[in-house]
Structures are given as structure tokens and as C-alpha cells.
Amino acid sequence: MVFDAATLTWCxxxxxxxxxxxxxxxxxxxxxxxxxxxxxxxxxIGGFGGAxxxxxxxxxxxxxxxxxxxxxxxxxxxxxxxxxxxxxAERVRKIICSFPKASNSWVFNQMYKEGKxxxxxxxxxxxxxxxxxxxxxxxxxxxxxxxxxxxxxxKETREIDGKHxxxxxxxxxxxxxxxxxxxxxxxNLVYRKAQRNFGPVMCMAxxxxxxQVKEFVELGDLDPESIVTPGIFVQRVVRVPNPELSS
Numbered sequence: 198m199v200f201d202a203a204t205l206t207w208c209x210x211x212x213x214x215x216x217x218x219x220x221x222x223x224x225x226x227x228x229x230x231x232x233x234x235x236x237x238x239x240x241x242i243g244g245f246g247g248a249x250x251x252x253x254x255x256x257x258x259x260x261x262x263x264x265x266x267x268x269x270x271x272x273x274x275x276x277x278x279x280x281x282x283x284x285x286a287e288r289v290r291k292i293i294c295s296f297p298k299a300s301n302s303w304v305f306n307q308m309y310k311e312g313k314x315x316x317x318x319x320x321x322x323x324x325x326x327x328x329x330x331x332x333x334x335x336x337x338x339x340x341x342x343x344x345x346x347x348x349x350x351x352k353e354t355r356e357i358d359g360k361h362x363x364x365x366x367x368x369x370x371x372x373x374x375x376x377x378x379x380x381x382x383x384x385n386l387v388y389r390k391a392q393r394n395f396g397p398v399m400c401m402a403x404x405x406x407x408x409q410v411k412e413f414v415e416l417g418d419l420d421p422e423s424i425v426t427p428g429i430f431v432q433r434v435v436r437v438p439n440p441e442l443s444s
Contacts, residue, residue: 222434227254241268243376244395255279268294271296272296282304294318328401331401332398352364372403372406375400377409379419
């Protein structure tokens with residue numbers, strides 16, 4: 198199909214004037230950003246220990262009241278803030294993580310001993326790739342990790358070129374809660390150092406991504422080469438200028 202110059206000019210001005218200028222993903226408050234998180238939701242929560250943990254979003258989710266959640270995170274919470282606080286409030290039915298046990302994860306340890314929370318333990322590289330598969334629309338992948346261990350029980354296995362693999366299904370979330378450093382109103386994100394961790398793949402794998410950032414910036418202020426997560430994967434952004442550390 199071929200368009201003449203006049204048609205292209207009209208399309209460009211129409212797209213810019215009527216659509217892009219209307220996009221504003223900034224939320225007025227944490228409460229507004231989390232209002233539609235429902236009971237039974239699967240929530241992907243960024244963070245590697247305390248690095249990149251969206252603590253304020255998690256605490257606001259406790260106040261919001263959603264329960265029976267399935268949470269995906271690298272670990273099972275630190276001390277009694279952030280994810281640990283969500284678990285302590287008995288809002289989490291199941292956690293999918295790589296490192297459930299640590300010296301400061303006593304909240305999860307106690308809840309698990311009491312049978313109040315389910316655990317699916319997934320190797321760290323596998324959980325990252327399952328999230329990536331969910332975001333990329335893939336049906337799954339084969340990995341040699343966990344072959345011949347209890348983690349492979351009940352899963353499809355296959356020998357490929359003389360090596361044994363386990364088939365892993367994608368992880369997709371109803372919501373993702375992520376921390377970034379800066380965002381513009383289109384939802385483009387820049388992270389700070391280790392804060393990035395699982396954030397990008399979780400943004401891709403969720404139906405609704407909610408991000409807390411320290412700073413709102415104007416369109417054009419973010420260097421395009423520095424944008425890690427494009428706004429197409431982000432639905433809401435809320436400003437938290439002084440985030441609490443979770444570790």
C-alpha cells in the first residue's frame with residue numbers, strides 16, 4: 198500500500214496531536230495505582246533482596262486489602278518490611294521464588310512451618326527465563342537446570358544432542374510491582390544500578406505494571422540510549438521521592 202505525502206502528513210499530525218499527547222501514566226497516589234488489584238491475583242514483585250524492592254507499593258497493597266495472592270519474587274522477604282510485611286499480613290497464599298530461606302526471612306520461615314503459605318522453589322536463572330518467556334509470548338523452554346532433582350518431578354524432560362533437559366512453562370502476572378529511578382509520562386523507565394534486577398522482565402510479563410520512581414521527568418529528558426523498559430510495558434507510575442530500604 199502506498200500513501201501520498203499529504204496522507205502521511207495528516208497521519209503523523211493526527212497520531213501526535215490526538216494520541217501521544219493524551220498519554221499520561223502518572224498516578225496521583227499509591228492507593229490510586231493499586232485500586233484494582235484483586236483477590237487471587239498473581240503479583241510479580243521486583244527486587245533482589247532489598248535492592249529494587251518496591252516497598253511503598255507493597256505496603257500500600259497491604260492497606261488496599263487484596264488477599265490470596267500468588268507472589269513471584271527472587272526471595273521470600275527480608276526482616277518485617279516490604280514483601281515480608283505482606284506475608285506477615287497473611288495476604289500471600291503462594292510464593293514462587295529462588296531463595297526462600299535466609300537469616301532475615303524469619304517471617305516466611307514461620308508461616309511456612311505453620312502451613313499458612315505454599316512454596317514453589319525455582320532456580321534463579323530459570324525464574325528469570327520463565328518471566329522472559331511470559332513477556333515474549335513463548336510457550337516455554339528447555340533447560341538442563343534441575344534435571345534429575347526433585348525440582349524436575351512431574352515435568353516433561355527430553356534428551357537433545359545427548360544432554361537431558363527439563364521443560365519449563367512461562368510465568369505471567371496479573372500485576373507487576375516494580376521500582377525504577379525515573380520515568381516520563383509515557384512510562385519509559387530508567388533504573389539505578391542493581392535496582393534493575395528482575396524489573397524489566399516483570400514489566401514485560403504482567404498484564405498491568407505499576408512502578409514507583411523517585412523522579413518524574415519531562416518527555417525528552419530521558420536519554421533514549423538509557424531507557425531500559427519502554428513505556429509500552431508500563432501502565433501506571435507513582436512518585437515516591439524517598440523510598441524506604443527493605444534490607
